[in-house]
Amino acid sequence: DIQMTQSPSSLSASVGDRVTITCRASQSISSYLNWYQQKPGKAPKLLIYAASSLQSGVPSRFSGSGSGTDFTLTISSLQPEDFATYYCQQSYSTPRTFGQGTRLEIK
Amino acid sequence: EVQLVESGGGLVQPGRSLRLSCTASGFTFGDYAMSWVRQAPGKGLEWVGFIRSKAYGGTTEYAASVKGRFTISRDDSKSIAYLQMNSLKTEDTAVYYCTRAPFGRGSYYFDYWGQGTLVTVSS
Secondary structure, eight states: OOOEEEEOSEEEEOTTOOEEEEEEESSOOTTOEEEEEEOTTSOOEEEEETTTEEOTTOOTTEEEEEETTEEEEEESSOOGGGOSEEEEEEOSSSSOOBOOOEEEEEO | OOEEEEEOOEEEOTTOOEEEEEEEESSOGGGSEEEEEEEOTTSOEEEEEEEOOGGGTTOEEEOTTTBTTEEEEEETTTTEEEEEEOSOOGGGOEEEEEEEEOEETTEEOOOEEOOOEEEEEOO
16 A cells, blocks of 8 residues: 655644645655645545646645655645645555645644 | 535444445536545544446445445436445444545546545444
8 A cells, every 4th residue: 555644744834824745655656646625524625636736716825746756735825714634645546545634723 | 516415324333334325416427436535533534435437337446444344336317426334343433525536637536525424333
């Protein structure tokens, strides 16, 4: 199975900050990497698919990059509604594993 | 508007069975793969499995933790995906989400999610 490791596990930041979350795969997954946002008590929401494609309706302050084993999710200027937990997920092979999550909190 | 509504969750004893349903609307159900993802209380997301569209054979794939116990099926005439869960264990306790899984840029991803249904396995 491909293991997905996110860092950091938690992060404190302020509104307006630029934030980067990283995700590392235990083997190459090409660009088959997706990012989701989840708020407490809610279903996850797709932000980025195929490493860098912005899902329709997602603000352009979110961006994704990377290929192979190393990927990043960047929020260019944090907004109050962005405080949530973020998950990466590989869609290269079964099982379609998720990272453990990164909790983004208000500083 | 795409909508996915899960139903069928509840309290069940270990070893028993439960069937979840995911009723879809707002899109051509038969054109898409469908997937199930679960989240144990206070934990992260765990992929359970998915079923491809009939155009791609309608085949299924599962996580090792549920393979042989869980079965995903679909009824395209009713726009419903099912998750049949047998031989339930306490560690299957989770919120179960149904997701739409389009195939794009060479792979599947999960673009719409239901609100989730809670399954509690306990004696």
